[in-house]
Amino acid sequence: MISVKNVLILLAVAFTAYLAARGLWWTTEDLPQPLVVVAALALYLVTTWLCTFWEPTSAYVISADGTPRAEDAAAADVEPVETAIDGIRGPRALPAVAQILALACAAIVPSAIALAVGPDARTLPFATWYLGGIGALMTIVMVRRRPWTAWSGILLLTIASMAWMGPVQALSLGLVGSVVWVACAQLLVLSMDRAARDTSRLTRLQRAASAWQTSQVVRQRERRVQVQKALAVAGPVLTRTVAHGGELTDDDRLEARLAEGRLRDEMRGPRLLDDDVRGELERARRRGANVTVLDEGGLDDVDEETLGIIRAQLAETLRSASSDRLYIRTSPDARIAVTVVGRSMSVGGPSDEDAVDLWREIPHPDRA
The missing domain is CATH 3.30.565 (Heat Shock Protein 90)
Structure with missing residues (x-):
């Protein structure tokens, strides 16, 4: 079934796979540790796709004021994993295990790639893919309603990339883009939540208006029935009263x-x-x-x-x-x-x- 959600998931998988593929396209044949590069890529892909597809069943609710809360007492003791706004479903919240893997990936992959390719290749395209890759991962984490985890991952990426290639090189090779992606994702999620709340309020108002209109119709019908009964009962008496000029x-x-x-x-x-x-x-x-x-x-x-x-x-x-x-x-x-x-x-x-x-x-x- 083709839906907006499925299209976005397909785009996320394709984009992260493209970024990971760039890491395999190295231009030098004497990489110090090529197996480490492959292992880092595998860790990245597994973590990214896990964050994309993992949707547990426990319910998590965002109230009208935007604060998350457990849907019931049983859900209050577990990590919340699904969101709804006034009954309107949204992206599911990421479980704690996936958050830990995402932060571990953000901390391990940049250093692993930098050590594996050597100091002479750290600014080449096949060695800087993680700037966009970790940014895409944190964008997914942000969409899955984990803003603190997403910004923590961006902070880890910033520290590692600047430490291995320098601030100027890191900013010019893709770090700025990753920060912008995560910021835009947060703004988009906030806008979606606000639109969902507004839609829910409008829906409730429409239902209330429909209920009021229905009650008015029922009352009007009941009044007509009562008037008809009154005319049937009092009509003959009133007719005789008028005909006799009030002399009864x-x-x-x-x-x-x-x-x-x-x-x-x-x-x-x-x-x-x-x-x-x-x-x-x-x-x-x-x-x-x-x-x-x-x-x-x-x-x-x-x-x-x-x-x-x-x-x-x-x-x-x-x-x-x-x-x-x-x-x-x-x-x-x-x-x-x-x-x-x-x-x-x-x-x-x-x-x-x-x-x-x-x-x-x-x-x-x-x-x-």
Whole structure:
């Protein structure tokens, strides 16, 4: 599968292989220690490609403020090796073993090459390849989110190259380019992280806006349903009221009171209602009872089958009630679904306790 990541890996492998190949193309045949040159090249290639391809599985997260943190408690005890910014994946962090190998390569390869080719060939192209090679290795380390290791490697390269060939020769033959590569890589990683954080914030804002818009649509639809119910219930009463110029008969007043009660029930306790409960509530109001229905959220997580059982028990309770005032409320208790309280006027000025003539607690069927 062709992707940006695969293309970059291919370029890194090809470029480091080219730099290493330059070290094998020596122009003199009497190198003091050619095997050391080959061994240094092998160490460089193994280290470079290990830093390029090694991607362990433990997770490492970069938070929104740019500070790395372990993704969970288990990952906190191990060296972090993978990065993400607000859920957006980035380059994986280099493990500690690879960092040690990279620093060892930066410390060993320049001195090994300088000793192996001899003092007369230390500034020739096949002997100065490590200036670009170690720079490319530290660039990879920087992209793998190890800035301190990368700059430490550049410092080791600077000390070794200047010690073996002199500051002017080292700077003119490629040391400056290596420093620039690592600096550009760090700026690029920082820019990528900032862009990832901005993208994540925009994504969250877009999701929040979509959620808000969806909630508004749902609320508008719910309001339309409530308005339609109100028109269906109160429409006939209002039509008669307008037609008679506000002069209502006793029957019209009763129907208006019943319509008001039905509207209050639909708004305050819709999950308590079905056809049987609505019928019993209307019967109680027709005989003159004052009925209050209030759902305070106690039935939000109850399924329809359980609601059917609760409503059936509520309808049965209302069917046998004869109180002057009925209070029907959902219960905050985990075991009780609905509480029905009935109160009536008693002779002789009763206390509140004496006035209560109905008390029924309808339990949750699955918690009783």
